[in-house]
Amino acid sequence: MSIFVTGALDQAAMTSIEQTFHDQQVARWLIFCAVVIFAMILLGGATRLTNSGLSIVEWKPLVGVIPPLTEQDWQDTFDKYKQFPEYQKINHGMSLHEFKTIFMYEYLHRLLGRAIGVLFAVPLLYFAVRRRLRPGLAPGLVILFIMGGLQGLLGWYMVKSGLVDNPRVSQYRLTAHLGVAVAIYAYMVWLAFDLLFARGEKSAMEPPPYARWTLFLAVLVYLMILSGGLVAGTDAGFAYPTWPLMGNSFIPPGLYATSPTWLAMFEDITTIQFNHRMFAYLLFVVLNVSAFLVYRNAPQGRGKLAAILLALMLMIQVLLGISTLLLHVPVVLGVAHQGGAVLLLTATLFLSHVLLRQ
Numbered sequence: 001m002s003i004f005v006t007g008a009l010d011q012a013a014m015t016s017i018e019q020t021f022h023d024q025q026v027a028r029w030l031i032f033c034a035v036v037i038f039a040m041i042l043l044g045g046a047t048r049l050t051n052s053g054l055s056i057v058e059w060k061p062l063v064g065v066i067p068p069l070t071e072q073d074w075q076d077t078f079d080k081y082k083q084f085p086e087y088q089k090i091n092h093g094m095s096l097h098e099f100k101t102i103f104m105y106e107y108l109h110r111l112l113g114r115a116i117g118v119l120f121a122v123p124l125l126y127f128a129v130r131r132r133l134r135p136g137l138a139p140g141l142v143i144l145f146i147m148g149g150l151q152g153l154l155g156w157y158m159v160k161s162g163l164v165d166n167p168r169v170s171q172y173r174l175t176a177h178l179g180v181a182v183a184i185y186a187y188m189v190w191l192a193f194d195l196l197f198a199r200g201e202k203s204a205m206e207p208p209p210y211a212r213w214t215l216f217l218a219v220l221v222y223l224m225i226l227s228g229g230l231v232a233g234t235d236a237g238f239a240y241p242t243w244p245l246m247g248n249s250f251i252p253p254g255l256y257a258t259s260p261t262w263l264a265m266f267e268d269i270t271t272i273q274f275n276h277r278m279f280a281y282l283l284f285v286v287l288n289v290s291a292f293l294v295y296r297n298a299p300q301g302r303g304k305l306a307a308i309l310l311a312l313m314l315m316i317q318v319l320l321g322i323s324t325l326l327l328h329v330p331v332v333l334g335v336a337h338q339g340g341a342v343l344l345l346t347a348t349l350f351l352s353h354v355l356l357r358q
Helices: 001-048 071-082 085-090 096-129 138-160 171-197 211-234 259-266 269-297 302-326 333-355
Strands: none
Touching: 001 096, 001 171, 001 211, 001 333, 071 085, 071 096, 096 138, 138 171, 138 302, 171 211, 171 259, 211 269, 211 333, 259 269, 269 302, 269 333, 302 333
């Protein structure tokens, strides 16, 4: 009898080891995809800051993979661009060489989006066929795949808003496009954390009472990123390149000076920048206090590390934000600031996951 019991235990142990190995494989794949999505977000920021997003006036999901190859192809593509308001009202007289530059930003952005679809779909199919996905994981991965497809459609929906008489994309659609990209990234990272830091029996205890609060911190950082999308979509970052004052005062004139008043939060550049600053001050206080409390109360290990990483990333992001503003939003700093926001969200998610799942 003991021989059968021992054999069953050995088999269970082998199954557990095999599942852990498969979890590590899937987690590494998810992290790789998340890194590529992070690069996609950075490239999207560069595309926006260089005003390149409207350079491709067609949406061809399949044949659009091939860029213009001959000089005649480039001229034909340029001629199509000339038929739209951005060229006629903003870039009239642009040379073909200048057009190639903005075209390549948008082209690479779209190409990377297609590549992400392949990098996600093919390994997903492989892991599913080989039965390497732990029970309950497949629905989340399918949701990510669907979100990725919808994100591509949303990107074209955003571009279409600028191919009209007013050649600039809707800040609402741009913010939604950014928000979905960050949501995909965040969900992917969370699933990877689940696989990498599986909860062991010894640590299977109730999370500390402040653990759920850290999820709210992640929501706040996400909302801050959406606020940054409105800033980018309206070019509000150029309005007051001063700090800590906005012009000559902390509270600038003209706040919420629209009818209806609430519309100013989304369309008035003074109000949008002011709100973004106030949100940043709120986060600076709340995240620092939270990191301090977690560091003081968490046991040695990942909890303290997560608190330190959060405080460090917050400080870097603050410095990036102030520098970007004072230097009139140079492309490199603007992209770094957008990337810093995503890394700050990552640090917040890591802190939350450590406290909730360990």
